Amino acid sequence: MVRWCTARRRVRSGRCRPPVPVRLAAVTVVLATVSVLPGGAALAADPPGGYAFARDAQWIEGASGAANAPSLEPGRTYRGPLPRTGTLHYRVELDGASDTYVSATAVPGEGDELTAVDGVRLSVEDADGGTCSSDSASFGAARSPRPVTAWGVRAVSAGGTRCQDAGTYYVTVERSRPQDSPPDPWDLELTVVSEPPPARTGATRAPEAWDSASPGPLTGEPAHRRGGGGFAEATTVGQGAWSDDIRPGQTLFYKVPVDWGRQLYAAAELGGTDSGSGYTTGALRLALHNPVRGEVVDAAKGYTGRGVTAALAPAPPVAYANRYATGERVTGMRFAGDYYLVVHLAAQVADTFGEGPFPLVLRLRLGGTAQTGPEYAGKSVPDGLFELSALERQAAPAGGAAGEDDAAMTVLAVGGIGGGSVLLAGLGVWTAVARRRAT
16 A cells, blocks of 8 residues: 655554645545435435436435325425335425425436336325326337436415315325336435415416417527536526537436526437438437426437437416416426426437437527516525526526527536535635645
8 A cells, every 4th residue: 555654644543644635635536426415314426427316315215105104395305216116105294375396206227128108107195195286207219218207286276176275295106107117226306396375366367379389490509518417417508509419328407597478499409420320219309397397398309310300399488377277388387497408318329320429409599578477475495496596587688699698608507516616616725725834
């Protein structure tokens, strides 16, 4: 073993202690590879290319029945296992005024053999077992392992007859088709958020008319922006064209601040390749998720080795009254905040066209005019979830050419890197101070 001993660095035990910079490097490695969870539990960081779970996720294991269901709290993110069989139960205490949203993101193993109809199912139920809402998400025709997200809501309304009272509610999560599902447990990420009621009663019907025509695609040279590995690590982008590379089996996450009254249009372009020939079903998938992670709309395209584009069908402008409509493409656009664009390239692409990486371009346009949202009678949990910051509004102009908000989005992207960079910067200062002291 290499020893760094000098007379000054020998500790009382007689063992050698490495110099300060070396010790700091070791600390950096440990902090970069371990996520500490509330309650003292720690999990190793997710492998490169895998789903990036929230760093502050609390470990939780669902119960087989309601009697011993663990509690979920609004504003927190949880992580746990999703077994092949059985229904997991969780408990949540709700008031009689706020709307509450729960999401479950299931992450299968990279090598899992999946069916098109397998996936995750989530339900929100009252204390009597009545269903408040339910949703499911499947892997689709591509059958490629990727994160799939289902969401549920307990909504309070003036004419509601079920799930309106304060009290105990239950969240159930299970695989959609366990009999055909892989045997190993999947990873599961759960979120719970709360939306306060409006201070004044507004429209109780969804807008009947909105512009459903797709505008012309944005042109121009795309700016490079590396996609994140999960919802919690999503990279902030705005109107413009953004480039990246993607490998078969990989899923990239981007978040777009969308204000009240704004309308988001998005398309993903996968570049061509000279390697291989054939056809991969549903190879390129693009999906839009709202601020509570509920999927709003998606598009998928097959791949023959030539360039292909997956464009989302237009969704309506963001409006509070959209929640009173039918159809996820309208009801999902019910609040302002950070929307998520999730891009997946099917693992089966590698079988025919190689491991890549393949060039990817994401083109976004924000239509409509920013409006004043509802005046809430309280704060969301977490706070500020359904509103945009001043910087986000500045980075989302009313119109203009592609890439015009690149400078502002660069600031947002750098700011969104998170505490890891702040930690490394602090360690760098620590090292410099230690060196000066040694001198």
